[in-house]
Amino acid sequence: MTNDDDLLEDYKGALFGGSMPAVQRPALILVDFVTAYLDPASPLYAGVEDAVESATRILKVARGVEIPVIFTNVEYHDGGKDGGVFYQKVKALKLFDEGSRFGKFLPNLMPHSEEHIITKQYASAFFNTGLSEYLTAKNIWPHHYGAIDFWLCSRYCC
Numbered sequence: 194m195t196n197d198d199d200l201l202e203d204y205k206g207a208l209f210g211g212s213m214p215a216v217q218r219p220a221l222i223l224v225d226f227v228t229a230y231l232d233p234a235s236p237l238y239a240g241v242e243d244a245v246e247s248a249t250r251i252l253k254v255a256r257g258v259e260i261p262v263i264f265t266n267v268e269y270h271d272g273g274k275d276g277g278v279f280y281q282k283v284k285a286l287k288l289f290d291e292g293s294r295f296g297k298f299l300p301n302l303m304p305h306s307e308e309h310i311i312t313k314q315y316a317s318a319f320f321n322t323g324l325s326e327y328l329t330a331k332n333i334w335p336h337h338y339g340a341i342d343f344w345l346c347s348r349y350c351c
Contacts, residue, residue, distance in 0.1 A: 221260060222324075229289065262309075264298065265310070265322075
C-alpha cells in the first residue's frame with residue numbers, strides 16, 4: 194500500500210471524501226477594489242493596475258451573463274471603534290474612515306444599484322459580515338464563486 198492509499202483510507206475512516214452537489218448558482222466577489230490600493234499618494238498603494246484591468250473585464254462578463262456580483266469595501270466609524278485592536282495596530286486603516294476618498298470604489302469597478310456591497314472592518318470578507326448568509330440566501334451554495342482580491346485579503350477571505 195502506498196502513502197496515497199494510506200491517506201485515502203484514513204480519509205474514508207474519518208468520513209472525509211464526500212462529494213459536493215453541483216453548482217446551483219455562481220457569483221463574483223470583488224474584494225476591496227478601492228482607491229487606497231491604486232492611488233500612489235496612499236501608503237497602501239499596491240501597484241496592481243493590471244489586476245484592476247482584469248477585474249474590469251471579468252465584471253463585464255459577469256454582468257453580461259447576469260450572475261450575482263458582490264463588492265466588498267472597508268469602512269470605519271467613530272474613530273475606528275468598530276475596528277478594535279486591528280484598527281489600533283494598523284495605522285494605515287485610518288484611510289478607511291467614513292467619508293475618506295481612499296475608501297471609495299474605483300470608477301470602472303463601481304457597484305450597480307442591484308449589486309450587493311459588504312462593508313467590513315477586518316481583512317476577511319466572511320468574518321462578521323453576513324456574506325456567508327447572503328450567499329446561502331441567494332442559492333449560491335455550496336459557496337461557488339470567483340473572488341478577485343488583493344494579496345492581504347486573499348490570505349483571509351476565500
